[in-house]
Amino acid sequence: MPPLHPKTMNDEGGAKAKARKPKPTTLSNSHALFNSTIRKPFLKQILFTFLLVFSLYALFNAFFNPTLDPASSVFLTAGVTSVKYPAVKVYLYDLPTRFTYGVINHHSLARGGSRAAGDKSSLKYPGHQHMSEWYLFSDLNRPDSERVGSPVVRVSDPEDAELFFVPFFSSLSLIVNPVRPAGSVPEKPPVYSDEENQEALVEWLERQEYWKRNNGRDHVIVASDPNAMYRVIDRVKNSVLLVSDFGRVRPDQGSLVKDIVVPYSHRIRTYPGGVSIDKRKTLLFFMGNRYRKEGGKVRDTLFQILENEKDVVVKHGAQSRESRRAASQGMHTSKFCLHPAGDTPSACRLFDAIVSLCIPVIVSDSIELPFEDTIDYRKIAVFVETASAIKPGYLVSKLRAFTSDRILEYQKELKEVKRYFEYDELDGAVNEIWRQVSRKLPLIKLMINRDKRLVKKEPDCSCICVNQTVLR
Numbered sequence: 001m002p003p004l005h006p007k008t009m010n011d012e013g014g015a016k017a018k019a020r021k022p023k024p025t026t027l028s029n030s031h032a033l034f035n036s037t038i039r040k041p042f043l044k045q046i047l048f049t050f051l052l053v054f055s056l057y058a059l060f061n062a063f064f065n066p067t068l069d070p071a072s073s074v075f076l077t078a079g080v081t082s083v084k085y086p087a088v089k090v091y092l093y094d095l096p097t098r099f100t101y102g103v104i105n106h107h108s109l110a111r112g113g114s115r116a117a118g119d120k121s122s123l124k125y126p127g128h129q130h131m132s133e134w135y136l137f138s139d140l141n142r143p144d145s146e147r148v149g150s151p152v153v154r155v156s157d158p159e160d161a162e163l164f165f166v167p168f169f170s171s172l173s174l175i176v177n178p179v180r181p182a183g184s185v186p187e188k189p190p191v192y193s194d195e196e197n198q199e200a201l202v203e204w205l206e207r208q209e210y211w212k213r214n215n216g217r218d219h220v221i222v223a224s225d226p227n228a229m230y231r232v233i234d235r236v237k238n239s240v241l242l243v244s245d246f247g248r249v250r251p252d253q254g255s256l257v258k259d260i261v262v263p264y265s266h267r268i269r270t271y272p273g274g275v276s277i278d279k280r281k282t283l284l285f286f287m288g289n290r291y292r293k294e295g296g297k298v299r300d301t302l303f304q305i306l307e308n309e310k311d312v313v314v315k316h317g318a319q320s321r322e323s324r325r326a327a328s329q330g331m332h333t334s335k336f337c338l339h340p341a342g343d344t345p346s347a348c349r350l351f352d353a354i355v356s357l358c359i360p361v362i363v364s365d366s367i368e369l370p371f372e373d374t375i376d377y378r379k380i381a382v383f384v385e386t387a388s389a390i391k392p393g394y395l396v397s398k399l400r401a402f403t404s405d406r407i408l409e410y411q412k413e414l415k416e417v418k419r420y421f422e423y424d425e426l427d428g429a430v431n432e433i434w435r436q437v438s439r440k441l442p443l444i445k446l447m448i449n450r451d452k453r454l455v456k457k458e459p460d461c462s463c464i465c466v467n468q469t470v471l472r
Helices: 026-037 041-064 101-109 132-140 170-174 194-205 209-214 294-306 321-332 349-355 394-400 404-421 429-438 441-453
Strands: 073-078 081-086 088-092 152-154 163-166 219-222 240-243 282-288 312-316 334-340 359-363
Touching: 088 132, 088 429, 101 170, 132 163, 132 170, 132 219, 132 429, 152 429, 170 194, 170 219, 240 429, 282 294, 282 321, 282 394, 294 312, 294 334, 294 394, 312 321, 321 334, 321 349, 334 349, 349 359, 349 404, 359 394, 359 404, 404 429
Parallel strands: 088 152, 088 163, 163 219, 219 240, 282 312, 282 334, 334 359
Antiparallel strands: 073 081
8 A cells, every 4th residue: 555645855865855744733633632532433423523513503604694683684484494684674754644544535535425534543445456555555554563574674764764665645546536437527626636646746755855865766656556656757767666567657767677566456355265176167257348448459359259159258347346246256166267458468357366266368468477586477377479369269279278187287376376466465465565675775776876976867768777578
């Protein structure tokens, strides 16, 4: 066997040099100590391994898992591994009442309610498709003890805030005045003006120190109805906008990069049952307005193609309590639910289908969807190009080809993700929206710092803000 240390030659005489002994290390010292104190080889090996593993664990924990203040952190669980992230600090603006409870009051008055004399507790936010503004506002007003696990923490001092939430009820403001039948003449002009309230809100914001500091970039505004904030969108476009889609927003006003797509509030009952097709006798169901503008014109074509198909139910229906009951019954007893584009690419019907465990069939080529970093919609929905969907027989043939097992797989996936679309779930839509907001913070800081060092401003439609989501 060759020697452990090979012999070497001196430079001058070629004499054999002595092999150097390695210098003692902490590890070898520990090893020597073990040899002198412990005679049993097996026990020695166990104790040595334990100390080595403990040392490595302590080193890893110190560098990669520093202790955070529990009040400013949130634990996200994936499987059995808990990862600790700092919660983003959010300041909730105390807006004048006209922008919050005043909107609720006017909505009630326009429908025959009595005026609330400063008593907020008597005012109830009305149900409609775009209630995210209410749920987020209510969440920030809850005690910290009820918000454990939230990705954001409310702070009382704006100097401590990383983001500022503007709780204007913009979507409710849009529908305060009831829609009048076409051709009717109002008896008297409406008392409430959404346009005036939008203007007043922005004027109030532009007087605030923290808005002016970063030109509104670190502010969060809910504009989930496609027409919400339309009058002043150019004055708040630097902010993070919470929208349902980008159908009414120009590329320089909103984008997936800067803003967040949030779910509609589903308007029908959540399906109480489990995964099954036994009671789902209808192949395809749709109930909604047949005639829409812009991309929604496809609805009339689909009605003509589908209304005489076997096991297919397509009905014209507007928003009403009776229609919602009929839609609940139809979705809960159908395998697939049709989601064609409306006036904009999205509609409430998609989210009604999800909580009904009715597989959405999406015919809307430009649709943007909430939480796509978390949810793979190909596992819970069937996507059909508009050009194919309007071919007679194509859609029904495609759906009939799905096996029972495949339908059950879709339902299982729907059941797994439906909590993300439930606003009143403990860890549902609200927490997921806050998580999306918190992930915008690095970009917000980048844009703020970039703005401060730029001498010459770029055009409004910069490469950072353009929304290019359609493949060409």
